[in-house]
Amino acid sequence: MASLQPLTAFGKREPVSVTHGPLTITERTDIALASVAVRKGRAADLAKAAEKAGAPLPGPSLHQQGSPCSAFWTTPEMWFVEAPFASHELIADLLKSALGDAASITEQTDAWVAFDLAAPDLAPLLERLCNVDYPSKPEGYATRTVMEHLGVYLIKHGPGAARIYGPRSSAESLLHAIETAAHSVW
Secondary structure, eight states: OOOOOOOOTTSOSSOOEEEETTEEEEEOOSEEEEEEEEOTTOHHHHHHHHHHHTOOOOOTTBEEEOSSOEEEEEETTEEEEEEEHHHHTTHHHHHHHHHGGGEEEEEOGGGEEEEEEEOSOOHHHHHHHOSOOGGGSOTTBEEEEEETTEEEEEEEEETTEEEEEEEGGGHHHHHHHHHHHHHHHO
8 A cells, every 4th residue: 555645846745944144935835725716707706705705805916814715816807815734735625615606716736836935125036036126015915927937926925025836846946046046145
């Protein structure tokens, strides 16, 4: 009988954590992720069901905390919903149950790698990685951008805190790009 064990995007049992000067890069394996898209003509129904379920549906370029879920806007009438993996391992099923047929829901947890970045000021690092004017954006800003030829999502949690979602299959390339940029700053 096979003994299956979950592995991180780097093929390890524990998440990767790297420090460069004041910067800490932490792989987040404790987040469940699903996409939620409005079905045609069902926006009002979805809004009602999402509010009841505690899943926010923020406006363009925004990330919003909720309980138990948080979410960020990805495209018109579509969001990524985050929740603690420990309680929401089957996030897509839980959302389908809560939102009914007002939305199309797709499991995304294993498609993305998530990195939390922490430093006193992330602007010098991020200006080397992407075209987002990070200092001018408010807390809770979320956008799709490109880092080292990879499509990623960037969420601003504060001047010194951000989360990056990148393709899981390119986790090593994305981490290498962040580390290389960090070496040029600190």
